[in-house]
Amino acid sequence: MNASNPIPTDYETFREGVRAFLKDALSPELVRAGERTTSVFSDFEAGRKWQSILHAKGWGAPEWPIEHGGTGWDIQQRYIFLEECKLANAPNPVMMGIQMLGPMLIHFGTEAQKQQFLPGIISGDDVWCQGYSEPGSGSDLASLKTTAERDGDEYVVNGTKIWTSMAHHSNWIFCLVRTDKEVKPQAGISFLLIDMATPGITVAPFPSLDGEVEQCQVFFENVRVPVTNLLGEENQGWTVAKYLLEFERGGQHFTIELKKQLSKLHRLMTSETNRAKDDPTYAYRVAETEIDVMALEQTELRIKGSLSAGDNPGALSSLVKVSGTELGQRCAELLIEAAGQSAIPWQSEVLSPEYTGETAAPAECVTTMAEYINSRATTIYGGTAEIQRGIIAKHVLGL
Amino acid sequence: MAAQMTEDQTLLKDAAERYLRDSYDFNERRERIAAGHYSDPTQWQAFADMGWLALPIDEDLGGLGLGAREMAILAELCGQFLVTEPLIEAMAVSHAILGNSAQKESLLVQVAEGTLIPVAAIDEAGEAARLSPTTQLTEDSGQWRLTGSKQWISAGASATHLAVLANSATGLAWVLVSVDAEGVSREIYPTHDGRGGASFKFDVTLDNAQIIATGEIAQDALTAYRELAMVLSSAETLGATQAALDTTVDYTKQRIQFGQPLASFQALQHRMSNMLIQTELTRSLVYAACDAADDGHADRGRFARAAKVKAATVGRKVSQEAIQLHGGIATTDEYIVGHFFKRITALESWVCSKGEALKEFMALPAAQH
Numbered sequence: 001m002n003a004s005n006p007i008p009t010d011y012e013t014f015r016e017g018v019r020a021f022l023k024d025a026l027s028p029e030l031v032r033a034g035e036r037t038t039s040v041f042s043d044f045e046a047g048r049k050w051q052s053i054l055h056a057k058g059w060g061a062p063e064w065p066i067e068h069g070g071t072g073w074d075i076q077q078r079y080i081f082l083e084e085c086k087l088a089n090a091p092n093p094v095m096m097g098i099q100m101l102g103p104m105l106i107h108f109g110t111e112a113q114k115q116q117f118l119p120g121i122i123s124g125d126d127v128w129c130q131g132y133s134e135p136g137s138g139s140d141l142a143s144l145k146t147t148a149e150r151d152g153d154e155y156v157v158n159g160t161k162i163w164t165s166m167a168h169h170s171n172w173i174f175c176l177v178r179t180d181k182e183v184k185p186q187a188g189i190s191f192l193l194i195d196m197a198t199p200g201i202t203v204a205p206f207p208s209l210d211g212e213v214e215q216c217q218v219f220f221e222n223v224r225v226p227v228t229n230l231l232g233e234e235n236q237g238w239t240v241a242k243y244l245l246e247f248e249r250g251g252q253h254f255t256i257e258l259k260k261q262l263s264k265l266h267r268l269m270t271s272e273t274n275r276a277k278d279d280p281t282y283a284y285r286v287a288e289t290e291i292d293v294m295a296l297e298q299t300e301l302r303i304k305g306s307l308s309a310g311d312n313p314g315a316l317s318s319l320v321k322v323s324g325t326e327l328g329q330r331c332a333e334l335l336i337e338a339a340g341q342s343a344i345p346w347q348s349e350v351l352s353p354e355y356t357g358e359t360a361a362p363a364e365c366v367t368t369m370a371e372y373i374n375s376r377a378t379t380i381y382g383g384t385a386e387i388q389r390g391i392i393a394k395h396v397l398g399l
Numbered sequence: 400m401a402a403q404m405t406e407d408q409t410l411l412k413d414a415a416e417r418y419l420r421d422s423y424d425f426n427e428r429r430e431r432i433a434a435g436h437y438s439d440p441t442q443w444q445a446f447a448d449m450g451w452l453a454l455p456i457d458e459d460l461g462g463l464g465l466g467a468r469e470m471a472i473l474a475e476l477c478g479q480f481l482v483t484e485p486l487i488e489a490m491a492v493s494h495a496i497l498g499n500s501a502q503k504e505s506l507l508v509q510v511a512e513g514t515l516i517p518v519a520a521i522d523e524a525g526e527a528a529r530l531s532p533t534t535q536l537t538e539d540s541g542q543w544r545l546t547g548s549k550q551w552i553s554a555g556a557s558a559t560h561l562a563v564l565a566n567s568a569t570g571l572a573w574v575l576v577s578v579d580a581e582g583v584s585r586e587i588y589p590t591h592d593g594r595g596g597a598s599f600k601f602d603v604t605l606d607n608a609q610i611i612a613t614g615e616i617a618q619d620a621l622t623a624y625r626e627l628a629m630v631l632s633s634a635e636t637l638g639a640t641q642a643a644l645d646t647t648v649d650y651t652k653q654r655i656q657f658g659q660p661l662a663s664f665q666a667l668q669h670r671m672s673n674m675l676i677q678t679e680l681t682r683s684l685v686y687a688a689c690d691a692a693d694d695g696h697a698d699r700g701r702f703a704r705a706a707k708v709k710a711a712t713v714g715r716k717v718s719q720e721a722i723q724l725h726g727g728i729a730t731t732d733e734y735i736v737g738h739f740f741k742r743i744t745a746l747e748s749w750v751c752s753k754g755e756a757l758k759e760f761m762a763l764p765a766a767q768h
Contacts, residue, residue, distance in 0.1 A: 287761045288712075291684075291705040298683035305403050319676050392675060393668035397648050 015080050022088040025053050033353035034089030038370035039377070041214055042091035044169050046353050051093035051124030060122040061098045068106060068114070069122045075304050079253060086256045091353075094166050097121035097128035101174050104244050108191075108232040117172075117193065131161040131175035131194075131218060132241070139387050141176070142185040142238065146220060148177035148192060150227070155179075155192060157200075157223040163381070167216035168205045171196050176237050183235075191237035193229040200224075208377075210370040211348060254324025255297040261331040262290055264364070268338040273362045275340025282337065289330050296323050315395035318388040325378040325385065332368075332375040339365040343372075404472075412472045418449065419480040425735055428481060428593070437595025438484040438557035446486065447513030455494035460507045466693035467627060470494070471634035471685065478638025481738055483593045485518050485554035487631040492517040495624035496562045496573055499612040506575070517575070518558035519624060520549040520599060529751075530621065534601065536567040536574055536610070543605040545574050548598065553749055555597025556587040562611065563601070564621065571618050573611040576603055592745035593738070626703040628750040630692060633685045633710035636746050640681065640714045643721040643739040644674045650725055650736075667724055674720055677713040684709050697766035704760040711753040714743040 026034075033046030041047070054060050055069075062078050064070035073081065102121055105114055120126030137144040146159025157177055167173065173194050180188030196203070200223040205216045232240045265286055268274055276282040303316055336343055345360035351370070359366050379385040393399040404412065422445070431439060446452055455470055456462020470490045477486055493510045497517065500506055509515035523532055534547025545565060552561070555578075563574045578585050582603035590596045612620050648671060651661040661667055688706035691699040718740035722729040729736045747753060 283761060284757060287757055288708065291708050291757075291760065292680070294687070294702075294705050295680040295684040295709050298687040299680055302403065302683050302686075309403075316679075319679060322676060323680060386669065389669040389672035390665070392672040396675060397668075397671055399648065399652070399662040399668045399671065 011076055011080060014077055015084060018081055018084045019088070021057065022084060022090060025057070026050075026088055026090055029353045030091055031089045032355075033091040036351045036353065036367055037092060038210060038212070038351065038367045039214060039374040040092060041094065041166065043351070043353050044094065044166070046091040047093040048124050048127070050091050051098075054093070055123045060124070061102060063099075064102055064122070065106065068102075068118050075308055079256075079304065082253055083256045086260055093124060094127055094169065096130050096166070096174075097126065097172075100130060100244050101128050104174075104191075104231065104240055107243060108240050112228070113193075113231065126172055127166065127170040128172045128174060129164050129167045129170040129216075129218075131164055131173045133163045134160060135162050135217075139384055141241075142189065144176055144178060144189065146175065146177050147181075148179050148190060148225070150179075151224075153227050154224045155227060155230075157192065157194065157220045157225055160217060160219045162215075162217045164203075164216045164218045165214050167196075167203050167218050168213070173218065174231070176241055179237075180235055186238040188235055189237040189241070190234050191231040191240040192225055193231060194223065194225050198223050198225065208374070210373040211346060212351070212370070253300060254320065254328065255293060255300055258293045258296070258324070258327055258331060261328070261335065262286075262293060265289075265331065265334055265338065268335065268364055271362075271364060273342060273365065274338050275342065276334075276338045279337070282334075286334055289327065289334060292323075292327055292330075296320070296327060299323070315391050318383075318391045319396075321382065322379075322385050322388045322392075325375075328378055329375045332372040335368050336372045339368040343369040408469060408472060411469060412476070414449070415451070415473060415476050416479075418445070419476055419482070423480045423482065425481065425738075428483065429732070432483065432589075432593040432595075435589070435595075437554070437589075437593065442482075443484050443513050443516065446484065447511065451486065452489065452493075452513055453511035455490045456507045456511055457498065460498070460504055462507060462511060467630050467689040468686070468693055470627075470631055471689045474631045474634035475638035475641075478635040478640070478739075478742065479642040481593070481639070481735075481742060483554075483557075483595070485516060485557050485594070487628070487635055488518045488554050488558075489516055491624055491628040491631055492519050492562050495627050496611060496620045497575070499573070499616055499620050500575070500608075502608050514559070516557060516559040517562055518552060518554050518560075519564070519628075520552050520555070520561040521564045522549060522551050524548065524550040524598075530564075532564050532566055532571075534563060534565040536565040536572045536605075536613075538568070543607065543610060545576065545601045545603045545605055548600045550598045552597050552599065553590070553592075553745065554594045555585065555599065556595030558597075561599065564617075567613055569614045571621060572613040573617050573620055574605060575609050575611055576601065576605070590745065592742045594745070622700075625750055626700055627692065629703045629707040629756060630685070630688045632746045632749050633681075633688065633706040636710040636714040636743050637678070637681055637685050639739040639743050639746075640678050640710070640717045643718045643736055643743075644671070644678055646736045646739070647671065647674070647721045647724050650728075654726075661724070670720055670724065674717045678717060681706075681709050681713045698763075701760055701763045701765060704756040704763070707751065707756040708753050708760065711747045711756070715747060718743045 030046055030050055033043040051060065059071055061069050062071045062073050062081055066072045098121055105117055132141060134144050134146060146157065146161065148155040148157045161175065173196055175192045175194055176189050177192050178188055179190040200221040202219040203216050205213045207213050208215055300320060342361050342365045347360045349355050350359050350366050450463060451473055453462040454465045458464035474487050493507060497503060497506050506515065510517060522529060523534065534549065537544050545563065549563065558578055560575055560577050563576060565572045565574055576583055580603055582601065584600045585597050587595060587597045651667060654661045685706045688702040691702040721736050722740055725736055728734050
């Protein structure tokens with residue numbers, strides 16, 4: 001629903017084209033992987049396969065500049081593409097390379113680095129993970145302690161990274177490392193691209209609350225990295241990372257997913273498995289959530305409009321991140337209420353796209369509990385809700 | 400975040416804001432209301448001279464033919480400057496109701512000139528459903544008659560005319576009566592938002608010309624009036640909400656406690672961030688409701704009700720927080736922030752409550768796209 005900017009007809013033609021492609025290109029297994037996605041990550045192999053299909057079509061990285069494989073779509077077309085992918089239950093490819101590192105390489109990288117890394121990212125042949133957080137450095141990222149000491153034409157890296165999503169599937173990692181301990185914390189950080197096959201790297205995956213393994217701790221012991229793998233200047237890593245964080249926050253369209261959750265809620269409310277049907281407050285709470293989603297959607301459209309006009313939304317991406325994630329949590333809570341006890345069975349194999357057997361929970365509740373559990377992480381990663389509120393206080397309110 | 404406005408809308412907003420900043424002083428307003436003058440005739444004349452009263456009237460009826468988005472610009476400023484004159488009431492009535500009258504040309508000219516100040520009278524005492532009034536329009540051998548009463552009419556003290564919702568043999572009817580007409584009695588009371596309310600009793604004989612609409616046209620006019628009034632009340636709430644937030648941010652930067660500004664405390668910073676987030680979300684929805692109304696969007700009724708629910712919820716929360724973050728000063732009559740709080744509270748139940756809007760929202764299915 002888009003009251004303020006009615007979509008001209010040629011966007012509808014574009015949408016038809018995207019829809020036709022998706023109908024053709026998405027196998028039942030890929031759709032199942034999309035349906036049974038319970039966090040930002042789908043089944044790894046399905047996501048990778050989908051990326052190779054998108055790449056073959058020329059749609060591997062729509063947001064990148066055309067000369068590096070982008071599509072040249074405008075903001076509205078990119079939004080339509082994302083929306084149709086979501087509606088068609090396409091799986092999510094691992095996006096750290098395309099969404100995060102890609103824009104960074106294009107902005108800060110040397111010609112040689114762009115030629116070396118961008119093709120592997122867009123094809124999905126290289127899988128990248130993000131090495132930022134450390135056991136002692138979460139919200140206070142600039143306090144990170146993993147060191148890189150120069151030794152001839154190499155850096156020698158020692159330390160550990162945590163919350164490194166998908167590290168166990170990755171062959172490359174982009175890392176923030178400390179190259180100067182004598183200056184103020186932000187000024188002594190550099191940005192390194194590290195081959196995961198380098199001797200001295202150990203990956204330790206660990207299960208999350210939902211029982212699935214997405215997160216890892218990565219250990220570095222005398223890992224030798226060529227200096228040519230430094231992105232940006234030495235000790236400019238914080239500047240590079242800040243650019244990346246803006247992409248992580250601003251590049252998300254929460255209402256596409258939220259509207260999908262709302263239609264799921266409406267379906268569940270009218271199904272016989274609805275465990276909330278005797279709760280007189282339930283329908284009102286769903287309606288209030290729906291209104292809040294409408295407000296967020298209109299806010300995303302306002303930001304999109306100001307981006308089209310060439311403005312930088314800056315700290316307003318924090319507003320969208322806080323609202324989008326907290327609304328997602330509310331939807332997940334409502335879904336868990338409607339599912340009731342039927343969401344409690346834990347059947348891990350169901351999440352595999354190959355699985356076509358019986359499910360312990362009713363079909364519409366298979367992923368409900370995992371989605372609810374994983375929704376708690378959304379206000380923690382990518383800058384906690386508290387960090388975002390701090391950014392708004394400082395940069396919007398001037399406090 | 401800038402709201403996207405056309406050049407004309409920006410000009411309207413800038414001129415109106417400049418006028419109110421220069422000419423609508425908060426302390427003069429307080430003294431005027433304390434003296435029992437709920438609206439200022441020179442202000443109303445200025446509104447007319449600036450074209451605000453002609454703004455919602457069709458061009459072929461001598462108005463400016465502008466829409467909900469422009470009305471909302473003025474409504475927001477009414478909230479920000481605590482305007483007590485019945486501008487949103489008059490805009491909603493002239494846009495949604497009076498255009499149905501056979502006498503619309505002459506009526507709307509008087510509205511635009513500022514001589515006819517119309518306010519809708521819908522609510523009644525007693526158990527009658529709000530939209531099914533007991534006030535009766537009856538006919539006896541060619542003579543029309545209005546009997547009944549209306550209660551708690553916001554800005555009823557400032558109206559020259561009432562658009563009265565009545566029941567008749569053919570269903571709902573809208574009737575225009577002068578507050579000074581024989582057979583109309585008005586009881587004015589002071590209000591917490593400074594607007595001055597009134598209750599009315601009617602036992603009036605009418606000219607045919609006073610019957611604005613009956614039957615289906617009257618029902619459609621009621622729907623149009625309510626939806627526009629929901630949007631404008633949301634816009635005025637938004638303006639007052641933003642003003643309450645701005646006042647709070649300014650104050651906490653100045654106020655020193657424990658040797659530092661209140662604004663330096665993280666517990667307060669995050670609460671003000673929440674106030675900003677919710678106010679901006681509300682703004683998006685209010686403007687979208689305006690655009691939906693102006694475009695004749697299939698979901699305009701849903702948007703109007705969604706805006707009402709969101710603005711009422713956020714206005715209440717933000718204005719309560721504004722008082723808390725100020726501390727004691729905000730509980731005094733001489734400080735402005737409590738007046739935003741009171742106006743927002745009065746608007747919460749104007750036209751309909753948040754709960755009624757939510758219930759109506761749920762009954763309206765979304766159009767397919």
